[in-house]
Amino acid sequence: MRRWVSVILVTALALCCVMGLASCGGSDEPGIVPEGTYSRDLAGTTINVYNWGEYISDGSDDSLDVNEEFEKLTGIRVNYSMYESNEVMYSKLKSEAVAYDVIIPSDYMIARLLNEDMLRKIDFSKLSNYHYIDPKYRDLYFDPTNEYSVPYNVGMVGIIYNTTMVEGTPDSWSLMWDEKYSDNILTFNNSRDGFATAQFLLGLDVNSTDKATWEQAAEKLKEQSPILQGRVMDEIFNKMENNNAAIAPYYAGDFLTMQEINPDLAFYYPKEGTNIFVDSICVPASSQNYEAAMMYINFLLEPEIALANAEYIRYASPNTAVVNSDDYSLKGNEILYPAAEATVPVEYYHDLDPEIRSYYETLWEDIVRSTT
Amino acid sequence: MKTAQRVYTALIFILIYAPLAVMILFSFNSTSSTSVFAGLSFKWYRELFSNSDTLEALKNTLLLAFVSSIAATLLGTVTAVGIYRMRSRVTREIIKSVTNIPMMNPDIVTGVSLMLLFVFVGRLLGRTNTLSFWTLLISHITFNLPYVILNVLPKLRQTDRHLHEAALDLGCSPVEAFMKVTLPAIRSGIVSGLLMAFTLSLDDFIISYYTVGADFQTLPLKIYAMTKKTVKPDMYALSSVIFFTILILLMLINMAGMRSDNNSNGSKKSKKKV
Numbered sequence A: 001m002r003r004w005v006s007v008i009l010v011t012a013l014a015l016c017c018v019m020g021l022a023s024c025g026g027s028d029e030p031g032i033v034p035e036g037t038y039s040r041d042l043a044g045t046t047i048n049v050y051n052w053g054e055y056i057s058d059g060s061d062d063s064l065d066v067n068e069e070f071e072k073l074t075g076i077r078v079n080y081s082m083y084e085s086n087e088v089m090y091s092k093l094k095s096e097a098v099a100y101d102v103i104i105p106s107d108y109m110i111a112r113l114l115n116e117d118m119l120r121k122i123d124f125s126k127l128s129n130y131h132y133i134d135p136k137y138r139d140l141y142f143d144p145t146n147e148y149s150v151p152y153n154v155g156m157v158g159i160i161y162n163t164t165m166v167e168g169t170p171d172s173w174s175l176m177w178d179e180k181y182s183d184n185i186l187t188f189n190n191s192r193d194g195f196a197t198a199q200f201l202l203g204l205d206v207n208s209t210d211k212a213t214w215e216q217a218a219e220k221l222k223e224q225s226p227i228l229q230g231r232v233m234d235e236i237f238n239k240m241e242n243n244n245a246a247i248a249p250y251y252a253g254d255f256l257t258m259q260e261i262n263p264d265l266a267f268y269y270p271k272e273g274t275n276i277f278v279d280s281i282c283v284p285a286s287s288q289n290y291e292a293a294m295m296y297i298n299f300l301l302e303p304e305i306a307l308a309n310a311e312y313i314r315y316a317s318p319n320t321a322v323v324n325s326d327d328y329s330l331k332g333n334e335i336l337y338p339a340a341e342a343t344v345p346v347e348y349y350h351d352l353d354p355e356i357r358s359y360y361e362t363l364w365e366d367i368v369r370s371t372t
Numbered sequence B: 001m002k003t004a005q006r007v008y009t010a011l012i013f014i015l016i017y018a019p020l021a022v023m024i025l026f027s028f029n030s031t032s033s034t035s036v037f038a039g040l041s042f043k044w045y046r047e048l049f050s051n052s053d054t055l056e057a058l059k060n061t062l063l064l065a066f067v068s069s070i071a072a073t074l075l076g077t078v079t080a081v082g083i084y085r086m087r088s089r090v091t092r093e094i095i096k097s098v099t100n101i102p103m104m105n106p107d108i109v110t111g112v113s114l115m116l117l118f119v120f121v122g123r124l125l126g127r128t129n130t131l132s133f134w135t136l137l138i139s140h141i142t143f144n145l146p147y148v149i150l151n152v153l154p155k156l157r158q159t160d161r162h163l164h165e166a167a168l169d170l171g172c173s174p175v176e177a178f179m180k181v182t183l184p185a186i187r188s189g190i191v192s193g194l195l196m197a198f199t200l201s202l203d204d205f206i207i208s209y210y211t212v213g214a215d216f217q218t219l220p221l222k223i224y225a226m227t228k229k230t231v232k233p234d235m236y237a238l239s240s241v242i243f244f245t246i247l248i249l250l251m252l253i254n255m256a257g258m259r260s261d262n263n264s265n266g267s268k269k270s271k272k273k274v
Helices: A002-023 A066-074 A086-094 A107-115 A173-177 A191-202 A211-227 A235-241 A252-261 A290-301 A303-313 A354-369 B002-026 B043-050 B052-085 B089-104 B107-124 B133-158 B161-169 B174-203 B206-211 B219-228 B234-273
Strands: A046-052 A077-083 A150-162 A185-188 A228-232 A247-251 A265-268 A274-281
Touching: A046 A086, A046 A290, A066 A077, A066 A290, A066 A303, A077 A086, A077 B219, A086 A107, A107 A274, A150 A173, A150 A235, A150 A252, A150 A290, A173 A191, A173 A211, A173 A247, A185 A191, A185 A211, A185 A235, A191 A211, A191 A274, A191 A354, A211 A228, A211 A354, A228 A235, A235 A247, A235 A252, A247 A252, A252 A265, A290 A303, B002 B234, B043 B052, B043 B234, B052 B089, B052 B133, B052 B174, B052 B219, B052 B234, B089 B133, B107 B133, B107 B206, B133 B174, B133 B206, B161 B174, B174 B234, B206 B219, B219 B234
Parallel strands: A046 A077, A185 A228, A185 A247
Antiparallel strands: A150 A247, A150 A265, A150 A274
16 A cells, blocks of 8 residues: 555645646736736636747746736636647637637638638727737738738748858858758748748749649759758757758748857848748637637737737737837847848738649658658 | 677667757756757756746646546556456457557547547537547546556456455455455556556647647647747756656655565465464
């Protein structure tokens, strides 16, 4: 019996320690948003938020814990869970097994959700902070009437390179096909971003519905396979930070994170054009606490909260209060906020019809096989 | 020959423990790099214990593992006793194979089918918010169950069938006979089943991935969601903490095991003398 008891005791002890630690994590400092700005009528209810991983200021590294602030202010409990791709979020939502109140999909996914009647209109009269959103990010193609989405982050894809390994100052996608850097080139391990590198280089439409142009891009990508070091996603961080690779395309905001660790890294937007994306806050049709969702969205737009998020995530913010804030460490950063004359042509991804989608996925599998 | 054996053993141990050693080393790194060790620091441990999100996920993971393994152990032990006492050999074999299927099944099949079942039942009951902590718990108990049965059944087979009957003859009620005679005999099987269930539940990613709701996020799910951005070194710190906790736990259990083995050997000897 003693063995039993020891097992149970030790486990219970471990559990208690962890719970104790978790509960003492919070601080009693006064909230950043003054109390009383939000009503406490919905205190005691819960709200289900579904967001990308590492996509909110969460209290680590002395940052602000956004969800905790919201809970303190309103008394609404935030059930926060995370996904790693739009597609995963979509399938979870489509299964109708979980009712989320707030989701943050990317542009093309919003188009798909709207198309399938899976979103609910946002009541903009409840969003007193909406005026902070830069008009340039309103009325975007996926929500032309501006009724279903509120922009959260903006970003563009560019090429990161190591200045000690790459000669001169490159400005084109063709760098990724340069045999001089054989075995030092990384590229995306997801079909849409992967195809786009070749499509921009060849001047093709990234939203083409013509199968022939996808084949053309696929040929170009196969040509690149022998000189690639690998197709990766988050490993790009480590490889570039540690000089294990010379060239990799990735999202601009993430380059800033890498450069902080490896100052030899540089970044450019290829002159042929590149992908721009907007991740926007939406409310699914199945939302069960709509009023709290409105409060949460408005809270995310608060200048202080949006600033904390912008500092943490390091993507470009569509919130003018953040962009113009003197406290913003990335204010005027020319990579996140390129001046008008420095910009290259940009293209949003659109939601393509299933037939084209499965066609290019098949092509992609073929390309991945040719890498090894 | 001796040296060859030693080298071989050493090689195996290096292969098993090198990744853990590297992770533990870099959890003490002062930067987030994984190739340059810039200096010793407890930065990531501080970060870990100040991140309420991660601690919440850790708490959830432990809670789930604890509750699901206990429930699976209770259910599994009862099931194993039931299977063992079955009169017909054919039904016993059939039931045994059926309980083994979830173990052989790839996790992804178990995960998807559980999710479909939950959604289906949820629709019948007219609910749109079916997946929650409870569905996750049911899933974990489900995949833990066969492992408990697998650990308890052989122990039952090793015990003398007539001991239970003897206890009844000597005036025990069936429940007393089970508690006083059968249970002590199969205790080690139950404990190893419980531990196995606990660790399996702690690690599980795939099944949780399909059956989790909005209200309960476990650690493996949280780490996986980080992969679009980057997995931060506070996760190395967390993994090191978990590694050492499990190490200490196992050491304690083994020590307790050795002691009780000695005791039972001793008592057997004294019986013989009588």
